[in-house]
Amino acid sequence: MEFDPYHPDCPSRKLVDRIGDRWTVLIIGVLSEGPARYRDLAGRVAGISPKMLSQSLKALERDGLVVRHAYAEVPPRVVYELTEAGRTLRPVLLELERWARTHTAGVLASRERYDEAQITAPGV
Amino acid sequence: MEFDPYHPDCPSRKLVDRIGDRWTVLIIGVLSEGPARYRDLAGRVAGISPKMLSQSLKALERDGLVVRHAYAEVPPRVVYELTEAGRTLRPVLLELERWARTHTAGVLASRERYDEAQITAPGV
DNA sequence: CCGGATCCGTTTAGATACTG
DNA sequence: CAGTATCTAAACGGATCCGG
Numbered sequence: 335m336e337f338d339p340y341h342p343d344c345p346s347r348k349l350v351d352r353i354g355d356r357w358t359v360l361i362i363g364v365l366s367e368g369p370a371r372y373r374d375l376a377g378r379v380a381g382i383s384p385k386m387l388s389q390s391l392k393a394l395e396r397d398g399l400v401v402r403h404a405y406a407e408v409p410p411r412v413v414y415e416l417t418e419a420g421r422t423l424r425p426v427l428l429e430l431e432r433w434a435r436t437h438t439a440g441v442l443a444s445r446e447r448y449d450e451a452q453i454t455a456p457g458v
Numbered sequence: 459m460e461f462d463p464y465h466p467d468c469p470s471r472k473l474v475d476r477i478g479d480r481w482t483v484l485i486i487g488v489l490s491e492g493p494a495r496y497r498d499l500a501g502r503v504a505g506i507s508p509k510m511l512s513q514s515l516k517a518l519e520r521d522g523l524v525v526r527h528a529y530a531e532v533p534p535r536v537v538y539e540l541t542e543a544g545r546t547l548r549p550v551l552l553e554l555e556r557w558a559r560t561h562t563a564g565v566l567a568s569r570e571r572y573d574e575a576q577i578t579a580p581g582v
Numbered sequence: 583c584c585g586g587a588t589c590c591g592t593t594t595a596g597a598t599a600c601t602g
Numbered sequence: 603c604a605g606t607a608t609c610t611a612a613a614c615g616g617a618t619c620c621g622g
Contacts, residue, residue, distance in 0.1 A: 341504050346558040347484070349565060353558065354478030360471070372585055380465050383615050388586050398568025409583045410622060419564055426557050429550045434473040440543055441473060444522025480595095496604055507596055512605055533603045534602090 352397070357382055357390045359427055362416070365400065366424040369415040399423065476521070481506055481514045483551055486540070489524065490548040493539040523547065 341347070352358060357379065364370055364378045376387055391414055394400035399420035403413045416424075465471070476482060481503065488494055488502045500511055515538055518524035523544035529535040540548075 345566060346555065346562045349558040349562055350483055350554060351480045353554070354480065354483060356475050356478075359474060359478060384586065385616085386614070396569050396572040397565045398572075399565070406622075408622075410585060412585060419561055422561070423557065426550075426553050429553060430474060430478065431470065433547065433550050434470040434477065437543060437546070438470045438473055441521045441523070442469060445520050448520040448522075507598085508605065509597085510595070536604060
């Protein structure tokens with residue numbers, strides 16, 4: 335299989351797009367702590383809409399990174415769980431998060447400096 | 459500083475959003491091989507529009523991950539370069555790419571299986 | 583009741599053409 | 603060459619409604 339991440343149709347590039355997706359990262363983050371119900375996910379991943387949650391979960395399931403267990407009960411119960419492949423994502427996403435945590439302060443400071451410069455000397 | 463990645467306003471969560479961004483990953487990928495001109499980036503990051511490129515570069519510069527060197531020449535020349543902080547992103551993005559490469563085949567296969575199942579037994 | 587599909591208004595990305 | 607302006611298309615979010 336060919337891999338040129340800089341070609342728009344490269345499958346691995348597309349995969350990074352999907353994984354790097356705003357919600358996917360967070361959903362996998364929650365699921366890597368253990369299986370969770372739809373409702374739990376909706377609560378833990380604060381700010382996500384039901385639409386995006388089910389959409390993201392479906393994509394994840396289709397990609398074989400998450401399994402969906404639906405129980406025919408009343409009230410209904412649906413549990414989502416990371417697959418073996420999905421669990422391999424955990425360390426890499428954790429590292430991404432660690433990077434973000436250690437660099438957030440610096441980035442925020444940089445932004446302030448940048449915005450300051452834009453105000454005081456935009457047309458100089 | 460507080461860090462709750464599952465709160466929508468968490469700064470580190472927002473940072474992950476930015477870094478994990480489709481184009482940002484690729485731009486940093488190119489720049490981690492060395493400084494590059496705007497034009498080079500436009501060519502290497504195939505498929506990106508000039509708007510998204512300059513927008514992404516501006517955001518990266520504001521975040522202090524990239525420096526912009528503009529030379530007052532004719533024709534103009536602008537060189538972008540990773541900062542020290544920007545370079546620290548390289549290993550983590552490389553790992554993300556490595557994950558994508560090793561799991562692309564499996565994901566693609568899973569999708570085929572999934573789509574197949576949707577066709578043959580959607581309403582059963 | 584829980585899980586999620588659908589509809590619609592708003593925001594954001596993308597393509598293209600144009601300017602300093 | 604390096605970007606901005608403009609327009610179009612898609613993605614997102616919220617509210618609402620439906621099936622099990």
